[in-house]
Amino acid sequence: xxxxxxxxxxxxxxxxxxxxxxxxxxxxxxxxxxxxxxxxxxxxxxxxxxxxxxxxxxxxxxxxxxxxxxxxxxxxxxxxxxxxxxxxxxxxxxxxxxxxxxxxxxxxxxxxxxxxxxxxxxxxxxxxxxxxxxxxxxxxxxxxxxxxxxxxxxxxxxxxxxxxxxxxxxxxxxxxxxxxxxxxxxxxxxxxxxxxxxxxxxxxxxxxxxxxxxxxxxxxxxxxxxxxxxxxxxxxxxxxxxxxxxxxxxxxxxxxxxxxxxxxxxxxxxxxxxxxxxxxxxxxxxxxxxxxxxxxxxxxxxxxxxxxxxxxxxxxxxxxxxxxxxxxxxxxxxxxxxxxxxxxxxxxxxxxxxxxxxxxxxxxxxxxxxxxxxxxxxxxxxxxxxxxxxxxxxxxxxxxxxxxxxxxxxxxxxxxxxxxxxxxxxxxxxxxxxxxxxxxxxxxxxxxxxxxxxxxxxxxxxxxxxxxxxxxxxxxxxxxxxxxxxxxxxxxxxxxxxxxxxxxxxxxxxxxxxxxxxxxxxxxxxxxxxxxx
Amino acid sequence: xxxxxxxxxxxxxxxxxxxxxxxxxxxxxxxxxxxxxxxxxxxxxxxxxxxxxxxxxxxxxxxxxxxxxxxxxxxxxxxxxxxxxxxxxxxxxxxxxxxxxxxxxxxxx
Numbered sequence: 326x327x328x329x330x331x332x333x334x335x336x337x338x339x340x341x342x343x344x345x346x347x348x349x350x351x352x353x354x355x356x357x358x359x360x361x362x363x364x365x366x367x368x369x370x371x372x373x374x375x376x377x378x379x380x381x382x383x384x385x386x387x388x389x390x391x392x393x394x395x396x397x398x399x400x401x402x403x404x405x406x407x408x409x410x411x412x413x414x415x416x417x418x419x420x421x422x423x424x425x426x427x428x429x430x431x432x433x434x435x436x437x438x439x440x441x442x443x444x445x446x447x448x449x450x451x452x453x454x455x456x457x458x459x460x461x462x463x464x465x466x467x468x469x470x471x472x473x474x475x476x477x478x479x480x481x482x483x484x485x486x487x488x489x490x491x492x493x494x495x496x497x498x499x500x501x502x503x504x505x506x507x508x509x510x511x512x513x514x515x516x517x518x519x520x521x522x523x524x525x526x527x528x529x530x531x532x533x534x535x536x537x538x539x540x541x542x543x544x545x546x547x548x549x550x551x552x553x554x555x556x557x558x559x560x561x562x563x564x565x566x567x568x569x570x571x572x573x574x575x576x577x578x579x580x581x582x583x584x585x586x587x588x589x590x591x592x593x594x595x596x597x598x599x600x601x602x603x604x605x606x607x608x609x610x611x612x613x614x615x616x617x618x619x620x621x622x623x624x625x626x627x628x629x630x631x632x633x634x635x636x637x638x639x640x641x642x643x644x645x646x647x648x649x650x651x652x653x654x655x656x657x658x659x660x661x662x663x664x665x666x667x668x669x670x671x672x673x674x675x676x677x678x679x680x681x682x683x684x685x686x687x688x689x690x691x692x693x694x695x696x697x698x699x700x701x702x703x704x705x706x707x708x709x710x711x712x713x714x715x716x717x718x719x720x721x722x723x724x725x726x727x728x729x730x731x732x733x734x735x736x737x738x739x740x741x742x743x744x745x746x747x748x749x750x751x752x753x754x755x756x757x758x759x760x761x762x763x764x765x766x767x768x769x770x771x772x773x774x775x776x777x778x779x780x781x782x783x784x785x786x787x788x789x790x791x792x793x794x795x796x797x798x799x800x801x802x803x804x805x806x807x808x809x810x811x812x813x814x815x816x817x818x819x820x821x822x823x824x825x826x827x828x829x830x831x832x833x834x835x836x837x838x839x840x841x842x843x844x845x846x847x848x849x850x851x852x853x854x855x856x857x858x
Numbered sequence: 859x860x861x862x863x864x865x866x867x868x869x870x871x872x873x874x875x876x877x878x879x880x881x882x883x884x885x886x887x888x889x890x891x892x893x894x895x896x897x898x899x900x901x902x903x904x905x906x907x908x909x910x911x912x913x914x915x916x917x918x919x920x921x922x923x924x925x926x927x928x929x930x931x932x933x934x935x936x937x938x939x940x941x942x943x944x945x946x947x948x949x950x951x952x953x954x955x956x957x958x959x960x961x962x963x964x965x966x967x
Contacts, residue, residue, distance in 0.1 A: 399907060537920070547915060
């Protein structure tokens with residue numbers, strides 16, 4: 326535990342150093358929001374990995390595989406394939422036509438105030454849901470990793486995480502945040518690769534033998550190696566299986582609508598660099614999910630499902646427990662302690678990098694979209710905008726600390742699924758229509774965003790994750806009439822439909838502006854340039 | 859540095875040019891069908907995971923079953939499509955888009 330704390334402290338000191346260095350390089354709004362657009366494709370590819378691979382995907386997926394077998398892999402695949410949507414349809418076009426936020430692209434050829442308001446609201450809702458889930462997760466995680474059970478100490482950890490995140494964002498802006506994500510991505514990949522190698526080595530690099538042991542240890546036999554232990558089990562019937570499809574859709578279509586991911590495309594000098602960064606991102610994220618497969622089954626085989634469940638019912642400690650056990654098996658007790666400390670520190674770094682990215686995305690949208698363009702109608706100076714961005718990062722950070730403490734112990738995992746569903750149902754339709762549909766207009770954009778956002782929210786409120794089930798947020802109430810936990814299957818088509826309906830009901834159409842966004846997005850004419858210091 | 863330097867009619871001229879039309883065609887003719895293909899391939903995988911579990915459980919090599927191979931093939935196809943996209947863009951689109959961009963930027967000077 327103390328070693329873990331020391332390693333984490335080293336990470337904190339190093340990243341704070343980088344953050345203060347970055348603050349000296351941050352002068353203009355483009356520096357603050359987009360890191361001066363001066364990162365290379367490879368650097369941004371690492372940062373994409375650092376921004377995207379949350380503790381939920383590191384500890385969560387390994388845990389699901391360790392306890393429920395194959396089904397955890399479904400998550401990994403959805404999270405990875407999703408990047409093709411971002412690569413083929415969004416990344417380069419967005420880099421060419423936008424400036425700082427998602428709304429820059431959506432409002433490009435529309436009446437700016439209503440579209441910016443809708444896109445800003447959606448950005449903030451998605452980011453804050455995701456942020457809250459991470460903050461609550463941080464408290465739980467620390468409890469498990471450091472053996473902290475005292476609620477006051479747990480709260481102190483949440484405050485610490487929140488304060489660090491605020492410093493990264495307010496002081497370092499996009500440049501500082503990006504470097505934190507790069508460092509984290511390297512640590513996470515290194516840590517996961519090390520444990521994976523040790524696990525594979527133990528089984529003589531024979532994957533089949535590893536799977537066989539995992540199946541035996543799980544007590545479920547061969548069923549452990551095929552789908553159906555967790556999602557859409559036979560006992561859940563048709564609703565369960567439809568829920569699986571719904572989850573799959575939200576994962577694959579949500580990524581390209583997540584605001585904190587989209588703004589990463591602005592941090593490189595050109596669209597070609599945006600392409601390169603997504604290619605690196607896909608390579609890094611894909612490799613990482615292959616490692617989690619070994620980590621998950623490895624935990625089942627080496628630690629055993631029973632011991633993992635005893636550590637944490639959801640299996641979130643599977644990866645750290647595996648690190649400890651495999652270290653002990655190979656290098657003796659000290660090896661176990663060192664590896665556990667290492668993976669614990671990596672997990673903290675993971676949480677910090679992701680929450681910083683989310684805080685930056687939501688505060689940028691508040692300042693650039695809502696304050697500068699909606700409240701001030703474009704009259705705010707760059708300086709004022711950045712000040713507002715910093716103040717809102719502080720406020721959002723403080724609020725998420727407070728909410729993170731209040732929601733401690735609640736099951737808020739559904740917030741991540743909800744964030745993906747809202748991103749897929751509200752943001753993605755609006756982005757795709759904006760870039761590719763000539764006729765798309767203000768009413769269409771506003772309807773797509775609110776239609777997708779509201780339908781996803783309503784369906785989740787009346788779903789089994791909020792009431793009427795043993796794992797619900799409100800266990801004692803039952804107002805769940807919507808049988809699926811994931812709204813995507815309904816809300817994604819609703820978002821696309823609302824966007825279409827709103828468009829055809831309105832006569833507005835601006836041919837000149839469509840020509841501009843089409844030419845700009847495909848050729849890079851007039852694209853925002855990198856800042857030269 | 860932004861749009862205001864250009865008269866918007868420049869964009870309409872470029873948009874109407876046969877070169878730009880070809881650029882757009884090459885972009886859409888590759889990315890749209892490919893998107894439909896990888897989404898269908900992914901959904902097939904999810905649907906089989908829900909409804910064809912006995913098939914997915916068939917062992918192929920030791921304990922390695924069809925479900926695992928199918929999942930790993932999703933990784934392979936994702937890596938391959940990403941690589942193919944970059945190649946297509948570099949060979950078929952970048953030369954045209956670079957040329958058009960330089961032309962517009964020259965005109966604006």
